[in-house]
Amino acid sequence: MPYIMDNPFKSISILYRKSHIWLNNGCAQYDLTAPQAVIILIVCDFKTLTQDEITKRLSLDKSVIAKTVTKLEETGFIIRSTNAKDKRTYDIRPTDKAWKVYPFLKEELDICFQRMTQRMTDDERAEWKRLLLLAAETTIALED
């Protein structure tokens, strides 16, 4: 079946959904879902973040972050502590449990990327990655 008349919107949708299914399956062994894994990754990357910072970096609604972070606290992957300077905000930090799965989660992401780019040359892969990042940053910058 040829995929003529295709457009980038459809491609992005397919890549998003499939990569989430892959990541969900890959993370099940750690009792994590894909969105939980993404938050652990970003919290480990930055060591300390507020919920609002996560919201901005992932460009997700703040209520979505609140729900996922609550669950991650319950399951012991992160710790929340009230910020001393601003009592409205939480400082979010990874626990040892998070640091333990961190390298495996990065590996899972890598597997996803390799899977969807397996027909690309190394140059194409690097260029695609660069342009994806450029587009995502452009998109984030658009909203105020």
Added chain:
Amino acid sequence: MPYIMDNPFKSISILYRKSHIWLNNGCAQYDLTAPQAVIILIVCDFKTLTQDEITKRLSLDKSVIAKTVTKLEETGFIIRSTNAKDKRTYDIRPTDKAWKVYPFLKEELDICFQRMTQRMTDDERAEWKRLLLLAAETTIALED
């Protein structure tokens, strides 16, 4: 805020969610949601399709297509008729109402694409589009 330590998985997620929000807003004037618009586009592209063909082309679960198609029939954008050769399948065809919005939906998709690639050169835009399509096709081919 610098977006260091970023990865393509996160970029794809952001692009998917934002483009859907944009398309939803753009399609509201036609009383359509983004997923409904995508199905109208593909049905108009191919003139006649079964639900299963839509499922394969969009790489969505068949029950999702069934639900959306049912709604589109109720709102008069498509017609379902039982296939003569296989009574289990429907032939799905666009109505005049679908053909009327079709060019505008294509325009909306174009606006989305322009928005997220506005910092790219024409060459980069074309290359990104090509690689997106390649990755999406690779992804679809992976599942059996």
Added chain:
DNA sequence: TCAATATGGTGGCAATTGCCACTTCATTAC
């Protein structure tokens, strides 16, 4: 021919997400 298997489609349930209204605390303007 007839049983076993495969395929297209439907309905139910749970998870993720987006939007909105709301609370609490900070900051700004007067």
Added chain:
DNA sequence: GTAATGAAGTGGCAATTGCCACCATATTGA
């Protein structure tokens, strides 16, 4: 200092999606 505005976070609701069990019809194999 106090009122008005803004920002961080929460909870509720609806829409989309994925998975599973199921039904009806085709196809295959003995």
